[in-house]
Amino acid sequence: MLEVLRKIVQEVSTAPDLESVLDLIVRRIQRAMRTQVCSVYLYDDQAERYSLMATQGLNPDAVGKVSLASSEGIVSVVGQRAEPINLEDASLHPRYTYLKDTGEEQFHAFLGVPIIHHRDVLGVLVVQQKEVRRFDESEEAFLVTLSAQLAGVIAHAEATGLIKPQEGESENERRFEGIAGSPGVAVGHIVVIAPPADLGAVPDKVANDIDKEIEKFEAALAAVRRDIKVVGRSLSKRLRAEEQALFDVYLRMLDDNALAGEIIEQIRNGQWAQGALRNVVMEHVKQFSMMDDPYLRERATDIKDLGRRVLAYMQESGPAEIEFPEDTILVADELTPAMLGEVPSDKLMGLVSVHGSGNSHAAILARSMGIPTIMGALDLPYTRLDGRDAIIDGYSGRVYIDPSDDLRVAYLDIVRGEQEMAAELATLKEMPAETRDGFRMPLWVNTGLVADVARALERGAEGIGLYRTEIPFMIRDFFPSEQEQLQTYRRQLEAFHPRPVTMRTLDIGGDKALPYFPIEEENPFLGWRGIRVTLDHPEIFLVQVRAMLRAGEGLGNLRIMLPMVTSVHEVDEANRQIDRALSELRDEGYQIERPQVGVMVEVPAAVYQVRRFARRVDFISVGSNDLTQYLLAVDRNNPRVAGLYVSYHPAVLRALEYIAREAHKESVPVSICGEMAADPGGALLLMGMGYDVLSMNATNLPKVKSAIRNVTKVEADELLQQVMGMDDADKIHQLLRRRLRELGLSQLTRPVIPD
Numbered sequence: 001m002l003e004v005l006r007k008i009v010q011e012v013s014t015a016p017d018l019e020s021v022l023d024l025i026v027r028r029i030q031r032a033m034r035t036q037v038c039s040v041y042l043y044d045d046q047a048e049r050y051s052l053m054a055t056q057g058l059n060p061d062a063v064g065k066v067s068l069a070s071s072e073g074i075v076s077v078v079g080q081r082a083e084p085i086n087l088e089d090a091s092l093h094p095r096y097t098y099l100k101d102t103g104e105e106q107f108h109a110f111l112g113v114p115i116i117h118h119r120d121v122l123g124v125l126v127v128q129q130k131e132v133r134r135f136d137e138s139e140e141a142f143l144v145t146l147s148a149q150l151a152g153v154i155a156h157a158e159a160t161g162l163i164k165p166q167e168g169e170s171e172n173e174r175r176f177e178g179i180a181g182s183p184g185v186a187v188g189h190i191v192v193i194a195p196p197a198d199l200g201a202v203p204d205k206v207a208n209d210i211d212k213e214i215e216k217f218e219a220a221l222a223a224v225r226r227d228i229k230v231v232g233r234s235l236s237k238r239l240r241a242e243e244q245a246l247f248d249v250y251l252r253m254l255d256d257n258a259l260a261g262e263i264i265e266q267i268r269n270g271q272w273a274q275g276a277l278r279n280v281v282m283e284h285v286k287q288f289s290m291m292d293d294p295y296l297r298e299r300a301t302d303i304k305d306l307g308r309r310v311l312a313y314m315q316e317s318g319p320a321e322i323e324f325p326e327d328t329i330l331v332a333d334e335l336t337p338a339m340l341g342e343v344p345s346d347k348l349m350g351l352v353s354v355h356g357s358g359n360s361h362a363a364i365l366a367r368s369m370g371i372p373t374i375m376g377a378l379d380l381p382y383t384r385l386d387g388r389d390a391i392i393d394g395y396s397g398r399v400y401i402d403p404s405d406d407l408r409v410a411y412l413d414i415v416r417g418e419q420e421m422a423a424e425l426a427t428l429k430e431m432p433a434e435t436r437d438g439f440r441m442p443l444w445v446n447t448g449l450v451a452d453v454a455r456a457l458e459r460g461a462e463g464i465g466l467y468r469t470e471i472p473f474m475i476r477d478f479f480p481s482e483q484e485q486l487q488t489y490r491r492q493l494e495a496f497h498p499r500p501v502t503m504r505t506l507d508i509g510g511d512k513a514l515p516y517f518p519i520e521e522e523n524p525f526l527g528w529r530g531i532r533v534t535l536d537h538p539e540i541f542l543v544q545v546r547a548m549l550r551a552g553e554g555l556g557n558l559r560i561m562l563p564m565v566t567s568v569h570e571v572d573e574a575n576r577q578i579d580r581a582l583s584e585l586r587d588e589g590y591q592i593e594r595p596q597v598g599v600m601v602e603v604p605a606a607v608y609q610v611r612r613f614a615r616r617v618d619f620i621s622v623g624s625n626d627l628t629q630y631l632l633a634v635d636r637n638n639p640r641v642a643g644l645y646v647s648y649h650p651a652v653l654r655a656l657e658y659i660a661r662e663a664h665k666e667s668v669p670v671s672i673c674g675e676m677a678a679d680p681g682g683a684l685l686l687m688g689m690g691y692d693v694l695s696m697n698a699t700n701l702p703k704v705k706s707a708i709r710n711v712t713k714v715e716a717d718e719l720l721q722q723v724m725g726m727d728d729a730d731k732i733h734q735l736l737r738r739r740l741r742e743l744g745l746s747q748l749t750r751p752v753i754p755d
């Protein structure tokens with residue numbers, strides 16, 4: 001049974017649209033369960049009806065025509081109760097409604113199970129038989145399991161498919177929901193960017209020059225053939241004959257009368273070479289993975305691997321070919337910091353990532369660059385969108401494809417409003433971040449990209465509270481040398497001198513991978529991350545610390561910060577290494593003072609050791625992004641649980657208040673460098689809690705300054721008091737918005753969006 005289940009789910013997941021998804025479902029279930037009827041009814045929210053969308057066994061002409069009101073029929077009882085109903089004879093049930101034209105009167109046995117996705121009943125799956133009998137337990141269990149697995153596929157097909165436009169949308173306009181990653185609005189054209197050698201992410205494109213595309217494909221193919229022969233030969237002594245034969249199988253797969261022939265035919269029909277390769281390879285992968293024989297099934301992996309190799313050669317010959325329009329909206333399956341750098345910055349208007357969430361590092365960088373961004377747009381059929389018109393709304397998390405003129409006009413209006421507000425906020429640059437009753441709140445920035453420094457200075461930042469050193473590490477092909485690091489760090493320190501610059505030691509792991517130092521883990525956010533990696537690799541840590549110390553020579557504004565600290569001994573060890581680097585450098589003749597060293601509090605264990613840490617360091621800085629994910633057990637990178645990642649959760653607020661109090665007991669200053677400080681409401685609360693410095697992205701700094709300048713410290717303290725007495729994050733959020741509105745600061749949260 002498991003095997004049948006696996007096959008059905010696999011086949012259905014690759015069906016191209018909702019209609020074929022549903023059609024396949026009913027056909028496969030009818031066959032697997034040997035029933036006479038299998039049908040799917042989907043619930044239409046607007047009409048409040050269950051419509052027959054696909055059937056095997058009932059009259060096919062009834063599909064799309066027959067429907068039941070939400071109070072009619074046993075199907076709607078299944079939907080309402082959200083549980084299965086299994087009946088010997090459906091016609092005896094009090095809610096039985098005879099559906100004319102379906103021919104269902106001949107069937108008695110009835111089993112209906114709800115199709116539920118994220119608590120939403122999407123519809124009902126029904127099997128029926130002529131006999132008067134109860135479906136047995138294993139049949140019921142099978143259908144329930146299948147329905148649970150297929151719900152996601154159906155929801156995705158429904159959201160992606162070109163089914164009827166929703167109310168208020170024009171004929172062609174399509175709207176997709178994601179997560180607001182970085183505020184702002186962009187109106188532009190989509191460019192889909194695929195990570196290297198990822199077949200599934202290759203977009204559809206029309207071949208401009210068919211002969212040239214064929215030529216490119218054939219060159220890549222020849223290169224792969226060459227590689228396989230070389231590998232085959234070099235392994236020939238170590239492999240047995242049958243293993244050796246595998247290489248011949250690979251070469252044959254690439255023959256003209258096999259994969260290659262089909263690919264060339266698709267190119268002749270107008271698809272560009274990469275798209276044709278993707279189509280043909282994926283189709284064969286699907287066929288093989290559904291085979292019963294485990295040996296043949298394994299061949300799916302081989303074909304995919306071959307496809308990837310050919311693709312890699314084709315991509316090598318032409319990444320520079322991408323032409324970015326003036327109003328580029330970059331779309332990727334998973335945005336990476338390196339991708340952000342591929343588009344000339346004056347052309348990059350917006351970003352969309354199908355995966356990832358609001359606190360993924362790609363989103364954090366986008367916020368620091370001030371580029372409107374949508375994350376976790378899971379249903380976006382991104383491979384089909386290259387070149388299309390789009391609007392992205394970074395306030396609500398919505399993406400519109402082929403928007404109507406009306407919508408475009410409405411959004412262009414918002415863009416104008418944003419520009420006006422930015423101009424107004426720019427006047428605050430030279431003004432202090434001071435409350436109306438004279439309380440000074442130092443506002444620093446978080447950096448990582450080269451462009452950040454200029455933006456930070458432009459916006460009047462008073463220091464750098466977090467320089468993410470891993471970003472320059474991520475956009476390279478190998479570890480930078482001490483000398484290279486020295487130059488990068490020196491630029492930051494000089495540009496900001498005499499203001500303080502807090503450099504964090506390498507914080508890789510989690511969602512920050514180095515291409516040349518892969519860390520493969522089941523559970524990367526609970527794995528080898530941050531200081532755990534660098535203490536295990538003193539050679540990496542020492543080189544970095546030496547580069548930082550040398551970069552700071554004669555400037556006196558360097559601060560070093562340690563990420564992901566869990567235990568006191570990690571601080572002691574890091575301190576020892578810093579001292580060692582310092583004494584080595586002094587021996588080498590450098591004149592370097594010991595910089596201030598600080599610890600980040602971002603692991604719950606660290607919260608309860610703040611005083612112990614404080615006794616060992618010069619400052620404490622809270623990383624609320626990680627602290628929130630660890631306190632709430634919500635992956636900051638997973639869009640499926642993004643709704644549970646709430647910065648104003650009472651537990652998070654309580655922890656933040658406690659940390660500030662504990663650090664102050666040791667007279668050690670405490671700052672915050674998580675995204676919460678960039679939210680005007682959050683900033684007011686943190687000021688009330690006594691944080692000594694708020695460090696945030698440069699984009700939001702003027703907004704936060706404006707909020708601070710419009711309140712008194714007394715008001716911020718009162719707001720905090722009120723919030724700390726509340727026990728619901730949503731209500732806290734609403735209260736903060738209301739308070740900002742009352743203070744005349746509603747424009748700092750979000751503009752009014754057309755619905």
Ligand code: PEP
Nearest residue numbers: 602623624625626673674
């Ligand atoms: C944090 O976790 O809050 C933090 C500032 O570090 P990062 O976002 O880089 O993990």
Ligand code: MG
Nearest residue numbers: 602623625626
């Ligand atoms: Mg962190």
